[in-house]
Amino acid sequence: MDMSVTSYQKFNKGELTQLLDIAREAIRGHLSTGVIKTPQLDLYHKKLLAPSACFVTLEVNGQLQGCLGSTVAYSPLVLEVHNKARASAYEDRRFMPLTEDQLDDLTIEISVLSEPQIVDIESEEALIEFLSSHKVGVILSNGNKQALFLPQVWKQLPKPQQFVRQLKQKAGWNAAYWSPNITVKTFTVSRLKGKYNTIKGKYF
Template identity: 75%
Template sequence: MSVISYQKLSKGELTQLLDIAREAIRGHLSNGEIKAPQLDLYSKKLLEPAACFVTLEVNGELQGCLGTIAAHSPLVLEVHNKARASAYQDHRFMPLTKDQLDKLTIEVSVLSEPERLEVNSEQELLDYLADNKVGVILTKNHKQALFLPQVWEKLPKPIDFIRQLKVKAGWNAAYWSADMVVSTFTVSSIKGKYF
């Protein structure tokens, strides 16, 4: 499946994606029927398969973040599904409540296709990241972890960024293996308040 060229998404298209995420959360909380986006309302670009993440914060603290690195379905449906999952199915957090909505911010990130980065050591990776604040995926055997580029705001030093990413995957912070697969990506994102 082809992945949309996220750079070509306009601010208007990103705003539509943010609105889809809001509606997915609103529909779940209303106890009504949760309706998927009506596909004929969107441009061809937003109907192409794309990978995305939806991140939720309440009072600036993470409340949920789920997504995919592989494009499986139209972007509008991915955003809808990931918004609901981030709000109610991220097992790290209690499900979102109505009381949290006035302090809720939603961020939708559309990912570029990940590209493998050939590095011979962890130090080579750290040197690369000193000049390239990109999203990173570490993979070895059946373990994998991903940080969006936005994580650089909280972990600005490459060594801290990579150590925390390794811990997220279930490795020791000091762990490194010669057969670690490193992939990088960029995002096009939009962030806004729920209300």
Template identity: 65%
Template sequence: MSVTSCLPPEKPALNKGEMTQLLDIAREAIRSHFSDDLPLPPQLDLYHRKLRAKGACFVTLEVDGTLQGCLGTVTANEPLVIEVHNKARDSAYQDRRFMPLTEEQLDSLTIEISVLSEPKLLSVNSEEELLAYLEQHKVGVILTEHYSQAVFLPQVWEKLPNPAAFIKALKQKAGWPMNHWSPNVRVKTFTITQMKGKYFTPLA
């Protein structure tokens, strides 16, 4: 299990213990699907106020290192513990890109929780200015124009380390031509606190 924190200094990062609690919430949300238990949301009064506060997150699932589901939100609308619970279940069973997770896959399942900082509007006048900024800051990016939006988590930099390739792929995800840019494009950036762990934790 590994934990990485890259939230901005003005917003304290969640510590390892708190991220471990979120990972446990995701495990339980997935587990309840395969049991007779009702899929009850987390009981808020059992958690620290930081975890009860509204928060945005993504939950990413991999089976044998292959993506199995990834859903989340960039807007903090629900208490973080509730959001993690809901997005874990959504990623496992509602991501339309993949078949629903099966019980046979649980042995090889890895869960990654990414808690987002509040996205901040980045003032750039051109795509060139954006690329210059991203050369120095490998952050998460949200591109919006009218009703179209696309998001890449900071983890995408591992596969697309070149800013030009990163933004082209993000525009393609939004359904735009790869050479598209206009004064109506809005850019927001964010960082994350993340933790990754296996579904089945090893015995001590």
């Protein structure tokens, strides 16, 4: 079976810092004026204008406040980041919309995804064995159900069995479910995290 690991998408800290600034401006603009002002595309390098999938994760005092994204990009990366940042702050239905008094404790993390690659997995046991040595992002899908965990989730769920179990439950399956029709895709991310008020990020 093909167990190749997805290679990292190459974005350096300077490029990711620009994306972090875009996310901050999207959030600040919505709060301060309510006017949706999209990034001026001619200010950015062509690499940041290519369509790329991303997720934007928001935390307040270390607690998740919003996380939205996509595995498929249909617009330039700078616009994807802008739109996902605004959506994570104000449209994630799991949370109340972000408020101004939360900004001092807000952190933003940008994750730019590599293109997900199908991994030929014959069983749940084979997936667990693979993940024991490859701490990558994973997408499970079957029919109309799908769930994704970013690589960062390994910090909260370090054991492969637990990681897979929680991912299945996120998709709407029970913990014991497995089917030969499940499609497994893996991906990696370039990511940068920083406080909203300073955006001095930690590069991964």
